[in-house]
Amino acid sequence: MTYCLGIVTKSGLVMASDSRTNAGYDQVNVCRKMYTFVTPGEHVFVLLASGNLSLTQSVVTLLRRDFEAGYGIAKAPSLYDAARLVGEQVRRVDAVDRPALERDDFKFNVNILLGGQVAGQKPGLFLIYPQGNFVQATEESPYLQIGETKYGRPILDRGINFERTSLEEAAKYALLSMDSTMKSNVTVGPPIDLLVYLTDELNLTRMRRFPADDPDLAKIRVRWEQALRQAVMKLPQVRFKQKSGTAPQTTGESIELVETPSSQTSDLQSQQQPGSAGQVGGGGAATRDG
Amino acid sequence: MTYCLGIVTKSGLVMASDSRTNAGYDQVNVCRKMYTFVTPGEHVFVLLASGNLSLTQSVVTLLRRDFEAGYGIAKAPSLYDAARLVGEQVRRVDAVDRPALERDDFKFNVNILLGGQVAGQKPGLFLIYPQGNFVQATEESPYLQIGETKYGRPILDRGINFERTSLEEAAKYALLSMDSTMKSNVTVGPPIDLLVYLTDELNLTRMRRFPADDPDLAKIRVRWEQALRQAVMKLPQVRFKQKSGTAPQTTGESIELVETPSSQTSDLQSQQQPGSAGQVGGGGAATRDG
Known part of the structure; x- marks a missing residue:
């Protein structure tokens, strides 16, 4: 080619x-x-x-x-x-x-x-x-x-x-x-x-x-x-936000793009890691409190 | 598609x-x-x-x-x-x-x-x-x-x-x-x-x-x-630099990538413009003193 x-x-x-x-x-x-x-x-x-x-x-x-x-x-x-x-x-x-x-x-x-x-x-x-x-x-x-x-x-x-x-x-x-x-x-x-x-x-x-x-x-x-990579980090961050008023069974979250002041890294994700890290391949339905 | x-x-x-x-x-x-x-x-x-x-x-x-x-x-x-x-x-x-x-x-x-x-x-x-x-x-x-x-x-x-x-x-x-x-x-x-x-x-x-x-x-x-566009501007700048010791007929220039402190814009090009601007479509062999 x-x-x-x-x-x-x-x-x-x-x-x-x-x-x-x-x-x-x-x-x-x-x-x-x-x-x-x-x-x-x-x-x-x-x-x-x-x-x-x-x-x-x-x-x-x-x-x-x-x-x-x-x-x-x-x-x-x-x-x-x-x-x-x-x-x-x-x-x-x-x-x-x-x-x-x-x-x-x-x-x-x-x-x-x-x-x-x-x-x-x-x-x-x-x-x-x-x-x-x-x-x-x-x-x-x-x-x-x-x-x-x-x-x-x-x-x-x-x-x-x-x-x-x-x-x-x-x-x-x-x-x-x-x-x-x-x-x-x-x-x-x-x-x-x-x-x-x-x-x-x-x-x-x-x-x-x-x-x-x-x-x-x-x-x-x-x-x-x-x-x-720096340019991507400076863009509005993708965030997941609990939807209010959804049916109890579907714990829906919206996907939002929000401005962050420093935008060094995705800090929500790093907050999630302690809860979910090591569960890849693990069994059961993990719940998530994001 | x-x-x-x-x-x-x-x-x-x-x-x-x-x-x-x-x-x-x-x-x-x-x-x-x-x-x-x-x-x-x-x-x-x-x-x-x-x-x-x-x-x-x-x-x-x-x-x-x-x-x-x-x-x-x-x-x-x-x-x-x-x-x-x-x-x-x-x-x-x-x-x-x-x-x-x-x-x-x-x-x-x-x-x-x-x-x-x-x-x-x-x-x-x-x-x-x-x-x-x-x-x-x-x-x-x-x-x-x-x-x-x-x-x-x-x-x-x-x-x-x-x-x-x-x-x-x-x-x-x-x-x-x-x-x-x-x-x-x-x-x-x-x-x-x-x-x-x-x-x-x-x-x-x-x-x-x-x-x-x-x-x-x-x-x-x-x-x-x-x-x-900002990411491109922050990269090393492309510069054309007169080659030394080339034959008189070929006014060769090297293409170099050089770091610039501010890198706001390509200032060499803007220096060239007063000489070459308006010559697009104009005749004759313009020389260039870059």
């Missing part, structure tokens, strides 16, 4: 990709999924690819061959046209490889994120589908993801804003989104490639690869876990 | 479910997905169901009919046996309905969470698959999910611990997991049913339904968004 994401804000672009590929469960490899095409001062294109590695590599090889010969996306008058050219190469590989794949029940699976800028135009971010068509990120939906997208989405939904999020913040959200995905799904893994592009720079100057043992990556994971 | 989760800790069980069902995109309904079977002092069974509503309702109807006649899970000597009986009913509905469904390319899709306790034994939590077999939550994996599970998983992975998490905290994590899922996927929606069961209680006394306009639900969402 794979997880790649791109974020576009007023200030520029952030793109991030993991590096884990697998063929079956027992053949797991490291492979960079970020490909860059730059002519300084003219255009910057960054591709992130997910799907069948043989297909994504073919698409990138064809794009690279054209680019280095000075045509293809090297001549694209806009990022839209570049996305169109990427889609064309996807369809070209489709025509060559799909029949053989489908004969053996493999899906034709290529998804590509294309971020970048052409001189004189705005930076942009596109998602090219296996069919070669594509969508573009907008100010209302300023990020796009491919691969294993769901684990890392809630943090982006809460935090990314086209107007207000700085590139440094966006880079941090990208790392957190990537870390959440790696934590919940082992088929997404390091090294993490992170790239930050400032609008109108028309060159790539800020890239970092975080290997598995990167101390910064470890630090942000540990600190994020601590910060999340 | 559906999202249901169960959490088992040393202190008891927390179970939560959404209420949105849909047949196609334009027929969206509200339906409770939490079903309870209780004989006070003897046993408590809570079922959460996802999948094809016609199938889950059939399974629950068959279980209910037996239960009310005093057999089926009403006679189950353990939670394991109850899970086995639920699986049997799934297979019974499978035998009746699967051929007609598959003829029209519908999948036989039923997933059930079964949480509860039988007197004299530990509480437990099972996930029954469409094939009728099942897995059990363990101390290492103390929660189980069905339906749209991925968005709400990272927060559980960070926060839930069988030994240390109190029931109040677990209830809060369940609400946050549910809220993250609702935020990122419109096919999961309120009302939210939340149930908290204390070990050895052998009755259900703490249940709450949060409708869409519930003020507590709204409060926890708003407060959680604020808390998350």
Whole structure:
């Protein structure tokens, strides 16, 4: 599996990709999924690819061959046209490889994120589908993801804003989104490639690869876990409160959310423990005086 | 779609479910997905169901009919046996309905969470698959999910611990997991049913339904968004720092994570803005003196 994401804000672009590929469960490899095409001062294109590695590599090889010969996306008058050219190469590989794949029940699976800028135009971010068509990120939906997208989405939904999020913040959200995905799904893994592009720079100057043992990556994971737990503790506390006037048989309690001044920990629960601790697995119907 | 989760800790069980069902995109309904079977002092069974509503309702109807006649899970000597009986009913509905469904390319899709306790034994939590077999939550994996599970998983992975998490905290994590899922996927929606069961209680006394306009639900969402953004800000800041000794043409910068004392906001970015603001969409290769 794979997880790649791109974020576009007023200030520029952030793109991030993991590096884990697998063929079956027992053949797991490291492979960079970020490909860059730059002519300084003219255009910057960054591709992130997910799907069948043989297909994504073919698409990138064809794009690279054209680019280095000075045509293809090297001549694209806009990022839209570049996305169109990427889609064309996807369809070209489709025509060559799909029949053989489908004969053996493999899906034709290529998804590509294309971020970048052409001189004189705005930076942009596109998602090219296996069919070669594509969508573009907008100010209302300023990020796009491919691969294993769901684990890392809630943090982006809460935090990314086209107007207000700085590139440094966006880079941090990208790392957190990537870390959440790696934590919940082992088929997404390091090294993490992170790239930050400032609008109108028309060159790539800020890239970092975080290997598995990167101390910064470890630090942000540990600190994020601590910060999340503290954030949860600061929320209104869940309390159980005796309902008045219920029938005698049903000793009902309401579930309430109440503000607590310090909210260090759930003190009601720690009060319960002396009564109920050690009873896990014990018999009988314990009553509860909460 | 559906999202249901169960959490088992040393202190008891927390179970939560959404209420949105849909047949196609334009027929969206509200339906409770939490079903309870209780004989006070003897046993408590809570079922959460996802999948094809016609199938889950059939399974629950068959279980209910037996239960009310005093057999089926009403006679189950353990939670394991109850899970086995639920699986049997799934297979019974499978035998009746699967051929007609598959003829029209519908999948036989039923997933059930079964949480509860039988007197004299530990509480437990099972996930029954469409094939009728099942897995059990363990101390290492103390929660189980069905339906749209991925968005709400990272927060559980960070926060839930069988030994240390109190029931109040677990209830809060369940609400946050549910809220993250609702935020990122419109096919999961309120009302939210939340149930908290204390070990050895052998009755259900703490249940709450949060409708869409519930003020507590709204409060926890708003407060959680604020808390998350603050947590992100307190993390080490991402900074771009001029690399020394690079070739003159490539003005490279490293991406670093640095501690900042106040971390109110990303001040490097705000320093950049006077130079680059308003250039979005402007032409030419802007240089950057960060």
